[in-house]
Ligand SMILES: [Zn+2]
């Protein structure tokens with residue numbers, strides 16, 4: 001009896017340590033995708049590829065960004081924050097030898113719509129919500145957005161399967177876009193993506209049980225203009241999203257960030 005009890009205890013311990021290793025592996029990939037760990041170090045999906053210290057430092061940086069206690073551990077608050085629906089774009093830009101200017105040279109950007117959301121009918125309503133987000137940035141008087149015809153445009157807007165080609169939205173990410181010029185995260189080429197996850201997320205227009213298209217588009221267009229994530233939960237550039245949350249007004253902080261790029 002004792003032997004078999006000891007054996008099952010040992011099995012449980014093995015299972016727990018396997019679960020811990022798996023959780024840590026997932027956290028590593030998550031942190032690498034957001035810029036908290038440098039990608040070349042985490043190519044392996046089999047083994048723990050960064051040192052305990054490096055991993056812990058990355059967790060601390062994540063905790064600092066989100067105003068959590070700096071434990072360096074995957075505690076419950078940290079895991080809860082990691083599990084929130086969010087924008088897939090980075091929180092931390094890559095280090096660069098020279099300061100990068102993340103802004104477009106031209107001030108008139110052409111866009112086109114591709115696949116609409118299956119959640120919104122008529123689909124034109126979703127496109128109109130994205131257009132309203134363009135209007136909010138355009139109202140600052142420095143850039144304009146013009147409807148063009150793909151592929152000769154600067155921005156392509158589409159709803160897509162989470163498992164898409166340019167950037168995986170599988171998991172907590174509900175949308176992504178990209179940054180201009182040499183600040184790009186996804187592609188140096190045009191058109192820039194503005195992609196919404198249509199397979200794992202529900203989309204709506206002012207719908208309390210769905211992600212608000214205009215609010216998320218306002219955020220993603222911010223990246224396309226060159227803005228990075230903000231630590232201020234009221235900023236449109238804060239990375240987390242909630243169903244039913246409407247955030248279609250720019251904060252003074254958002255406007256100042258934009259005007260630094262487009263004076
Ligand atoms: Zn974002």
Ligand SMILES: [Zn+2]
Pocket residue numbers: 164166167176193195
């Ligand atoms: Zn994409």
